[in-house]
Amino acid sequence: MSTIAVIRPDDWAIPLFVHILGAMVLVGALTLAAVSLIAAWRSGSARLIRLAYMSLFYGAVPGYIVFRAGAAWIVTKEHLTDSNAAWLGIGYGVSDFGVLLLIISLVAGGISVRQMNRGGQPSLIAARIVTGLVSLVLVAYLVAVWAMTTKPT
Numbered sequence: 001m002s003t004i005a006v007i008r009p010d011d012w013a014i015p016l017f018v019h020i021l022g023a024m025v026l027v028g029a030l031t032l033a034a035v036s037l038i039a040a041w042r043s044g045s046a047r048l049i050r051l052a053y054m055s056l057f058y059g060a061v062p063g064y065i066v067f068r069a070g071a072a073w074i075v076t077k078e079h080l081t082d083s084n085a086a087w088l089g090i091g092y093g094v095s096d097f098g099v100l101l102l103i104i105s106l107v108a109g110g111i112s113v114r115q116m117n118r119g120g121q122p123s124l125i126a127a128r129i130v131t132g133l134v135s136l137v138l139v140a141y142l143v144a145v146w147a148m149t150t151k152p153t
Contacts, residue, residue: 015077019070022063023141029059030138033105037131041124049122052130053109060102068095090147098137105130105137 036052039045071091080088108126116122 012074012077015070015073017070019067019074022065022067022070023145024063026060026063026067027138027141029055029063030134030141032059034131034134034138037127037134040122040127041131044122044124046116046122049127050113050116052127053106053113056102056106056109056130056134061106064099064102071095085151087147087151090152091144094140094144094147098140101133101137105133 032055033052036048036055040048040052075088108130112123112126
């Protein structure tokens, strides 16, 4: 007999919701940044570049904090701290790698925004580097979503 669905206890609902909400905000902000930066490649628009960097700062960073807090909360609720689950290792690995690339993107973006605020032109090289980093993070998060949903052993 196969299991059709697994029912989670009710006290896991809020931590899981917080985790997924933070992840959705994070991925949404990263997607907005990537699309804005790709569009800015052709036009060189300072507004699109500023939108991308501000979405990283005001959307991705808070989303990451909520996502990680929710992840820690649900791990303690499910008592998975001593678990050897591969999907948990993939999730933490991608999350740690993603925050490193997010910090690098924020530093490059902050320098470019500061230059624009002083009346200068945005750095298109920095915008292309950040586009690559954000795209790489998005692909890594897709792998994490796969791992969280399929739970490979």
